[in-house]
Amino acid sequence: MLTYQLRLGLAPMRRDVTPRPGIFNWEKAEERGRRAVRYIKEHFAEDNVTFVDLEGVNPVGVMYSEADAGRVVERFTTEKVDAVLLINCNFGNEEVAAMVARGVGKPVCLWALADDEFLPDGTRFTDSQCGIFGISRQLQRFNIPFSFIETSAVDSPIFARGLARFLSVACMVKNFTGMRIAQVGMRPKPFCSVIFNEGELMQRFGLQIVPVNLAVIIDRYNKILAENDAELEKGRELLLSRYEMDDFTPPLLKKMYAFVLLYQWVFETYRVQAVSAECWTAMQLAVGAMPCTAYSILADMGYIVSCESDLHGAITMALLACASRGRKVPFFGEFTVRHPDDPNGELLWHCGPFAYSLKKDGCPCKNVNMREWFQVKDGSYTVARFDQDDGRYRLLAGTCASMEGPYTFGTYLWAKFKNLPAWERKLVEGPYIHHMAEIEGDYTEELREFCKFVPALSPDSVDE
Numbered sequence: 001m002l003t004y005q006l007r008l009g010l011a012p013m014r015r016d017v018t019p020r021p022g023i024f025n026w027e028k029a030e031e032r033g034r035r036a037v038r039y040i041k042e043h044f045a046e047d048n049v050t051f052v053d054l055e056g057v058n059p060v061g062v063m064y065s066e067a068d069a070g071r072v073v074e075r076f077t078t079e080k081v082d083a084v085l086l087i088n089c090n091f092g093n094e095e096v097a098a099m100v101a102r103g104v105g106k107p108v109c110l111w112a113l114a115d116d117e118f119l120p121d122g123t124r125f126t127d128s129q130c131g132i133f134g135i136s137r138q139l140q141r142f143n144i145p146f147s148f149i150e151t152s153a154v155d156s157p158i159f160a161r162g163l164a165r166f167l168s169v170a171c172m173v174k175n176f177t178g179m180r181i182a183q184v185g186m187r188p189k190p191f192c193s194v195i196f197n198e199g200e201l202m203q204r205f206g207l208q209i210v211p212v213n214l215a216v217i218i219d220r221y222n223k224i225l226a227e228n229d230a231e232l233e234k235g236r237e238l239l240l241s242r243y244e245m246d247d248f249t250p251p252l253l254k255k256m257y258a259f260v261l262l263y264q265w266v267f268e269t270y271r272v273q274a275v276s277a278e279c280w281t282a283m284q285l286a287v288g289a290m291p292c293t294a295y296s297i298l299a300d301m302g303y304i305v306s307c308e309s310d311l312h313g314a315i316t317m318a319l320l321a322c323a324s325r326g327r328k329v330p331f332f333g334e335f336t337v338r339h340p341d342d343p344n345g346e347l348l349w350h351c352g353p354f355a356y357s358l359k360k361d362g363c364p365c366k367n368v369n370m371r372e373w374f375q376v377k378d379g380s381y382t383v384a385r386f387d388q389d390d391g392r393y394r395l396l397a398g399t400c401a402s403m404e405g406p407y408t409f410g411t412y413l414w415a416k417f418k419n420l421p422a423w424e425r426k427l428v429e430g431p432y433i434h435h436m437a438e439i440e441g442d443y444t445e446e447l448r449e450f451c452k453f454v455p456a457l458s459p460d461s462v463d464e
Helices: 026-044 066-078 094-104 128-141 157-176 198-205 214-227 229-242 250-270 282-287 292-300 311-323 420-429 444-452
Strands: 006-013 049-052 083-088 108-113 147-152 180-184 208-212 274-277 334-338 345-350 366-368 371-375 380-389 392-402 411-416 437-440 457-460
Touching (some): 026 083, 026 108, 026 157, 066 094, 083 128, 083 157, 094 128, 108 128, 180 311, 198 208, 208 214, 208 250, 214 229, 214 282, 229 250, 250 274, 250 292, 292 371, 311 437, 311 444, 392 444
Parallel strands (some): 006 049, 006 083, 083 108, 108 147, 180 274
Antiparallel strands (some): 334 345, 366 371, 380 392
């Protein structure tokens, strides 16, 4: 499964200057740095976010000399930080900043504390913004990608938003690096659009595709049916409590829920973070049941499963889950039909795999032919797709808002775009297909920022 645990290294720094009375006092810079670190640790720590500071690295807890760099790298490496926040407390030190960023080898964010002390006689003690221009240039010269938070006070909304964005980026990078994705079965024969290049994904990004033969899947599935009746009965009762059902589905509820246990076994056995699954027609032929509703249950458990053997779709869903740091559940709604009355309305639909938690209150909730039927709740959503053509990988991201539309079957969201014809043209001209991943909230900036840290991946958007 994906992990949302993050350790952020906090690296306050100052310029190594000769102490001078009055202006540009380095003791002021050190105190500001320590104060900022304390505030961040007190106000931004979460169950999934912890911090590593520089206490004990040198007597002041603020790096300022080249001699500090090695000790800071050792501290952050030993503590296994996932990212580093460079905190500029006066002019900063571009040499030390670059040495630490390169040595740690994790995503880096640059931020300067807003200068806040000006005396009536014109004296000021720090020029923190000034330093970020030199530091950023040095990072560029070392070819070190970095994020940036606008110069601001540590207790400002600007800093809070910037830090949240960077933590999302760090979460995406952590999970994307070395991600293992199970490929369960082959793609449906007519689905040429979901073809992918396994070797290229490994060479470019270090992604590992783990093939799982359907013979193995069928054997495990049958064992689950034979050995896990108590769990399957609980699953049957859960499904009965959720849906209005047709006459065909109820006798198959245990077989439907068996897919939940099956895919949990796949995740655990093959140590994967996502699954790209063949869901028709092989599953019906092999075991006489559909896995769609199981995908819904798995999604609410935190598992990433894309249907119709769309491996790029699974990657996209995983990135969206990480962008939200596990707080929201992605779904896999494809562009299907235009709204009958609104030229910017589109049906984002799939036959029934969306997480049950996404259901709109008060709307019909059915299970027909082993597939869910319900509308997704109202809100604003990010729409994204990871894909490629001729080895050029791109990450498309944009937004939509829910809208009213005709009732239909399957799981769906009627989505309003600013310029749907532009989206249609983008998908037609490629390198994308109609399969898209969605998640509640706007994470377009986080997805663009993520691409900075993946050299072979370019951000993309729809010109509106």
